[in-house]
Amino acid sequence: MNKHTILDWLNKNDGIFTSMAQKIWENPQIAYEEEYASELQMQTLNQAGFRITRNIGGAVTAFVAEYGSGKPIIGILGEYDALPGLSQTVSAVHNEVVPNGPGHGCGHNLLGTAGVEAVISVKEVMEAEGITGTIRYYGCPAEEVLSGKTFMAREGVFDDLDCALTWHPSSSNFVVNMSMQSMVSVKYHFKGITAHAAAAPHAGRSALDAVELMNVGANYMREHLLDGSRIHYVITNGGLAPNIVPDQASVWYYLRAATKEQVDDMHVRIEKIARGAALMTETEVSSEILAFAYETLPNDVLNGLMYENMKVAGAPHFNESELKFARELVSTVDKKIVEMSKKQYGGLIEEILPISFDNHKHLKGVSVGGSTDVGDVSWITPVGQIMTTCAPVGVQAHSWQATASYGSSIGFKGMHLAAKTMALSLYDLLMSPELIKQARQEFSKLTAGKPYVPGIPQEVTPPVAASTLV
Incomplete structure (x- = not known):
């Protein structure tokens, strides 16, 4: 079985995961309250043959799904929390579904679903080919408040990973070589x-x-x-x-x-x-x-692997209806903001829905604004990360325009590209121990003399979702 077989499986089954992302988008829940998304993903993974461990680190919506046994142990990080006040229909006018309600303005309905899609596709390959090793999907709550993965890390669930992969929705396709x-x-x-x-x-x-x-x-x-x-x-x-x-x-x-x-x-x-x-x-x-x-530690080996596999997966085709919707969304954004977005990271983006790929090597070691608890995991094990086009250039994350885009076919197409990239990279890592060795050597140099210590004090525990209180 080769990579084309993996891609064929993903193409045949993408409707399952489009539906999952759509359902999570329609049922947005904020940090530590993501019962709908976590239960849906756990049920899907369990039915696919994964072993589920729930309530990680005291967070009722945190879980780990695992398949296989032995080394290597490779994880994919997923998220599914929404943002308060960003409820929005899939339209180019500001129209809340629920007044002042939550919405997926950061695309975590896509982020977690792509991870589920990737690990299930690779599980099918492992089963068919008798490939040994362990793959995991980490259901991580509360990224928007930057603590979900820290509580999970405090529990030690990332400690035995050989490496991990993740991604995030964006307005272009690139490798995350910069540091958050x-x-x-x-x-x-x-x-x-x-x-x-x-x-x-x-x-x-x-x-x-x-x-x-x-x-x-x-x-x-x-x-x-x-x-x-x-x-x-x-x-x-x-x-x-x-x-x-x-x-x-x-x-x-x-x-x-x-x-x-x-x-x-x-x-x-x-x-x-x-x-x-x-x-x-x-x-x-x-x-x-x-x-x-923590700040994120980019890993050149894993990022290089994901970049090559993103090219193998191939960019999605955006049809005229999607391009029209993209133009309508961008027309609602301040023109200065749109022009600044085109010049992000030192490049000049001309496409409204970019299909090109960039490795952003010139940004290696550059610190950029914004933070994520992925940083904690990157100090425990090597992490590779990409971003893909899920919204038009000019649409800003944490906006109603972003919520609209991430609930549309534009967002779903970017999600499937991410799933394919992670699945192909996961397969390569299972088949090539030398890649893992190189990634870990780079990681060891970056973290030498700087052991990871969780920044949240031991006495602090995750909030309890209001819906779980009796």
């Missing part, structure tokens, strides 16, 4: 004393004042950070009424930088600012880490 940033998500809670804001202000100690002073300090700190570092915050609790000195106030921070070491340094400094704000206002402060993702 490390990031910590941390909340600060200030506690003061209530008082009548007019009659007895001297008796109060304002937790809101502490939050505002902390934000002032953080904003002054911006000038003294390494280039590319980012600070974002929102006040999540600012008090109840103007005539009451607030005794409770909270602020939520994201701190990003090129490496976890740099984020660690920022975190230490912001903790000092928080304590200083509490000291100035005679309040108390506590903090809680919600997520702490």
Whole structure:
């Protein structure tokens, strides 16, 4: 059996997985609440002969599906969480399915489904040819809050992997040779004393004042950070009424930088600012880490393999109806944003739905904005990653236009390209131990003297989905 046989199987069965992606798109659920998607995928994988382990790391929507035995052990990473407030129909006008409801504005309905599609196709080959080894699909919740894979990593489920593959929907087809940033998500809670804001202000100690002073300090700190570092915050609790000195106030921070070491340094400094704000206002402060993702470590060996297999799989054909829909979607985006998108990563993209392939070798080692908990896995085992065209150039992720595209045939075609690329690469790795050896040698050089330590404290546990509470 050769690669063309794998592609034939995928082409014959793609309708099954188009349906899965469509169903997940129609039933969007946010981080740690993805019961529909996880159950659908587990059921499909179990029926295909995979062994299922549920409730990984305390997350009820996290699971591992496994087929085969022995070495090598190769994983494919999947995701399926939606985003709040991005409900949208498949149309080129803003039209919510559910007012302010969740939607798949990052395409995770496609991301996880392609992984399921890939591992089942390779399982069929392993069974037919008697190929030894173990393949796994990792059902990973809550990527959008950057903690699902960290909780799973803390459980040790990635430790015995020889390597892993993944992908993400995008607006072009390329290998992810750039590095995504490390990031910590941390909340600060200030506690003061209530008082009548007019009659007895001297008796109060304002937790809101502490939050505002902390934000002032953080904003002054911006000038003294390494280039590319980012600070974002929102006040999540600012008090109840103007005539009451607030005794409770909270602020939520994201701190990003090129490496976890740099984020660690920022975190230490912001903790000092928080304590200083509490000291100035005679309040108390506590903090809680919600997520702490490592930067991603691209692997040249695996990325090179995926690039070659993406070319073997071949780009999808987008018909005139799809091109028309793409043009209509792009017409709703600011023209400056569209032009900037065409020039992303140093290239100039002319196609509205790109079918060309790029390996982006010039971006090796370059840190780009944005973060993902895939970074954690990439510090445990070598990870290869691609992106494929699932939305028009100019459509931005985390937008209603993205939700519309990822629920359309444009998104499904990009998903099938990703599934084919991962399946072919998975097959190559099973058949070529030398490739795994080379990938691990590169990984060992990158991580030498830097063992992975989960950034989320042991006492922090995954949130419990509201639908599971009794």
